[in-house]
Amino acid sequence: MTGQSKAFSPIQRALHWLMAVMVIAMLFIGIGMVTTLHPIYLTLVSIHKPLGIAILCLVLIRAAVRLKQGTPPLPADLPRMQILGAKASHLLLYGLLGAMPLIGWGMLSAGGYPIVLYGPVRLPPILPHNDTLHAILRTAHIGFACFLFAIILLHLAAALFHGLIRRDGVLQSITTAKNRA
Amino acid sequence: LPQKSSLGDLPALTSARVAGRLAVIGGIVAAAGAAFAFTGGWFGPPRLTPGTMIAVLADRGGHPVGHRRNHSKGVCFNATFAANGEGARYSTAAMLATGHYPVIGRFAIATGNPLAADATGRVKSMAIRIVAPDREEWRSGMNDSPVFAVSTPQHFYEMTVAQDVDPATGKPNPAAMKRFAMTHADFVPFGSWAKTAPWTASWADQRYNSLDAFRFINAQGAVHTVRWSMQPTIPQTPVPVAELAKRGPNYLEQDLGQRLAKAPLTWHLIVTLAAPGDPSNDATKAWPEDRKQVDVGTLTVTAMRPEADGPCRDFNYDPTILPAGIQVSDDPLLAARSAAYAKSFDLRTAEAAAYPHTAPQEGTAP
Numbered sequence: 105m106t107g108q109s110k111a112f113s114p115i116q117r118a119l120h121w122l123m124a125v126m127v128i129a130m131l132f133i134g135i136g137m138v139t140t141l142h143p144i145y146l147t148l149v150s151i152h153k154p155l156g157i158a159i160l161c162l163v164l165i166r167a168a169v170r171l172k173q174g175t176p177p178l179p180a181d182l183p184r185m186q187i188l189g190a191k192a193s194h195l196l197l198y199g200l201l202g203a204m205p206l207i208g209w210g211m212l213s214a215g216g217y218p219i220v221l222y223g224p225v226r227l228p229p230i231l232p233h234n235d236t237l238h239a240i241l242r243t244a245h246i247g248f249a250c251f252l253f254a255i256i257l258l259h260l261a262a263a264l265f266h267g268l269i270r271r272d273g274v275l276q277s278i279t280t281a282k283n284r285a
Numbered sequence: 286l287p288q289k290s291s292l293g294d295l296p297a298l299t300s301a302r303v304a305g306r307l308a309v310i311g312g313i314v315a316a317a318g319a320a321f322a323f324t325g326g327w328f329g330p331p332r333l334t335p336g337t338m339i340a341v342l343a344d345r346g347g348h349p350v351g352h353r354r355n356h357s358k359g360v361c362f363n364a365t366f367a368a369n370g371e372g373a374r375y376s377t378a379a380m381l382a383t384g385h386y387p388v389i390g391r392f393a394i395a396t397g398n399p400l401a402a403d404a405t406g407r408v409k410s411m412a413i414r415i416v417a418p419d420r421e422e423w424r425s426g427m428n429d430s431p432v433f434a435v436s437t438p439q440h441f442y443e444m445t446v447a448q449d450v451d452p453a454t455g456k457p458n459p460a461a462m463k464r465f466a467m468t469h470a471d472f473v474p475f476g477s478w479a480k481t482a483p484w485t486a487s488w489a490d491q492r493y494n495s496l497d498a499f500r501f502i503n504a505q506g507a508v509h510t511v512r513w514s515m516q517p518t519i520p521q522t523p524v525p526v527a528e529l530a531k532r533g534p535n536y537l538e539q540d541l542g543q544r545l546a547k548a549p550l551t552w553h554l555i556v557t558l559a560a561p562g563d564p565s566n567d568a569t570k571a572w573p574e575d576r577k578q579v580d581v582g583t584l585t586v587t588a589m590r591p592e593a594d595g596p597c598r599d600f601n602y603d604p605t606i607l608p609a610g611i612q613v614s615d616d617p618l619l620a621a622r623s624a625a626y627a628k629s630f631d632l633r634t635a636e637a638a639a640y641p642h643t644a645p646q647e648g649t650a651p
Binding site for chain 2: 136137138140142143145217218235238243257260268
C-alpha cells in the first residue's frame with residue numbers, strides 16, 4: 105500500500121466482484137450437483153470443473169495484486185478484535201479459494217478420472233490414482249466447501265455491519281470507492 | 286447504544302434503528318444460508334438424490350460395504366481394443382481411429398451382494414475403459430439384456446425398492462417385484478427378456494449392450510444418434526437354470542479363467558445408427574432390427590484379475606466419461622447413472638478397510 109488511497113484499486117474491486125459471482129455460483133452448483141439425479145447434473149458438473157480452474161487462476165492473480173497494491177487502512181477506531189477477525193477471515197478466504205480447486209483437481213486425479221475442462225481440453229493428474237487419497241480429498245472438498253460458505257456468510261455480515269451500522273466507509277472501499285475518497 | 290458514523294457527516298443511529306439494521310443483516314445472511322441448504326436438499330420438496338438411490342441399492346440382501354452398490358460381484362480384465370477405422374467416419378473419438386488401445390474392464394452380475402451366487406445374476410455386464418494416447422477415455426457400462434429395465438431414474442428407484450429386503454421377513458418380497466412389474470409398462474420388454482431368454486454359464490458368450498443412446502460427432506460435424514454393443518465371437522451355450530445352481534457360487538469366474546488360460550476372448554464393437562424418429566431418450570425401447578450397424582473394431586480380452594487387487598477396482602465406469610467426438614444423448618438415465626455411480630465410488634473408496642486389498646485364496650484364475 106503506497107499510502108493515501110482509502111479504497112481498493114479498480115482492478116482489485118473488479119477481481120473481487122467477478123470472483124464473488126463465480127465462487128457463489130460454484131458453491132451452489134457444487135452442493136446442487138451432488139444431491140441430484142436430474143439431467144441437469146451433467147451440465148452442472150461440466151461447469152464446475154472449468155469454473156474451479158478459472159477461480160484458481162484468478163485467486164493467484166488476485167493474491168499477487170494484493171501483495172503489490174495492499175489494502176486501504178481500516179478505520180482507526182475499529183476494535184482490535186474486529187481488525188483481527190477481518191485479517192484472519194481474509195487470509196482464510198484466500199487460502200480456501202486456492203485450496204478448493206486444488207483439492208478438487210487432486211480428488212479427480214486420485215479417483216482415476218479424466219479431468220476434462222472443455223471438449224478435448226483436459227488437465228493432467230496431479231496425484232496418483234489411489235482410493236484412500238480419493239476418499240480423504242473428497243471429504244475435505246465437501247467439508248471445506250461448507251466451511252468456505254460459512255466464512256463467506258460471515259464476510260457478508262461484516263460488510264453489511266460496516267455499511268449499515270458503522271457506516272465507516274469500509275464497504276464503500278470495495279463497492280463505489282466514493283465515500284472515503 | 287447509538288452508533289456514530291466514522292464518516293463524520295452522518296447522524297448517529299438510534300438504538301431502535303441499530304436493532305432494525307442488525308435484523309436486516311441477520312435476515313440477509315439467514316436467507317443466503319437457507320438458499321444453500323435448499324439447493325443441497327436439506328429441506329424442500331422430497332427429491333431423488335444419489336444418496337437415496339445408493340441406499341436402496343445397498344439394501345437388496347448382501348453387504349456391499351467397500352464394494353460397488355450395484356453390479357457388486359465381478360472380476361477385472363485386461364484387454365486391447367483394435368479399431369479398424371470404420372468408426373472414424375461417424376466420430377472423431379481418438380480410439381476409433383485405426384490403432385490399438387489398452388482397455389481395463391470388468392465383468393459383473395447385476396446384484397447388490399458381492400458374495401451372491403452367480404446363478405442369481407439374471408443380468409450380466411461388461412464395463413470397459415478404453416484409453417487413447419492423449420489420455421482421452423471412453424468408459425462404458427454394458428448389460429447383456431437387449432433393453433434396460435426402466436426408462437427413468439424414478440422408475441429405477443421404485444424397482445430397486447421393490448427388490449429390497451423386507452424387514453418383516455429378512456428377505457426380498459417377490460410380491461413387491463410382481464406389483465412393480467404390473468404397474469410399470471416400461472418394464473414389459475425387459476421383463477419378457479428376463480423370463481424367456483436362455484441362461485448361460487459364461488460371461489464369454491454374451492452380447493453386451495450400451496442400452497442408453499449416445500451421439501457420435503464426426504470431423505464434418507455431422508451428428509449420429511447411436512447405441513453400441515459388444516458382440517461375442519463364440520456361440521451361446523444355454524444352460525437350464527436348475528443346472529446352474531449345481532455349479533457352485535462362482536462358476537462365471539471359473540469359466541472365464543479356464544477360457545482365458547487357453548486363448549484370448551474377442552468381441553466386435555458394433556455401433557447401431559438410429560434412424561430419424563428412433564427413441565434416444567428411452568432405453569427400454571429397442572430400435573428396429575434393420576438399422577445400419579457398423580463394426581468399428583475388436584476387443585481382445587487377454588487376462589482376468591480378481592477384483593480385490595485388480596486394475597478395475599478403483600475405476601468408476603461412469604458411462605458419461607466420453608472422448609471428444611462422443612456425447613451423451615437426452616436419455617435421462619445417463620445423468621442419473623453418472624451421479625449415482627459417483628456416490629457409490631465415493632462411498633466405497635472410503636470403505637477400503639471393509640474390502641482389503643488382498644487377493645482371495647480361492648476361485649482365482651491363473
